[in-house]
Amino acid sequence: MNHVVMKKSEQGFTLLEVLAAMTIIGIVLLVFLNAVGFTTFNIRNSDNKTEAIRIAEQELNQTLNDISANPRDFEIKSTTSQAENFPVTVFQTEINNPTYSLPDDSNKYVFLQGIAVFTGTDNISKKGLITVAVKWRE
Secondary structure, X not given: OOOOOOOHHHOOOOHHHHHHHHHHHHHHHHHHHHHHHHHXXXXXXXXXXXXHHHXXXXXXXXXXXXXXXXXXXXXXXXXXXXXXXXXXXXXXXXXXXXXXXXXXXXXXEEEEEEEEEEEOOOOOEEEEEEEEEEEOOO
């Protein structure tokens, strides 16, 4: 019977070494995929928040322009609308007493404020606080 004798330097990997290498590669791959998923989630949230800021700026500028065009028509009110699937709420309040209710999940909202000068029914110039709240999606 012929037996082939291998020198120690010619031997292959043992099963234990192969399993250890595969385990290490699997762990590294899991960490990498988790990091990619987390990064993708953050980029998407950042894009949504940026879009919400753009919509809030647009709504605030439009509201301030409307009030500038008709300063006597200013009234304390709040309106809600939808802009590109982002819920938008505009609060018009007195600057001394800005009372409005914030939503429970206000950490998912972008808030912008501006001051509008209007003429009241008594022909006296007053200042109103305009707050635009835009909810951004995750």
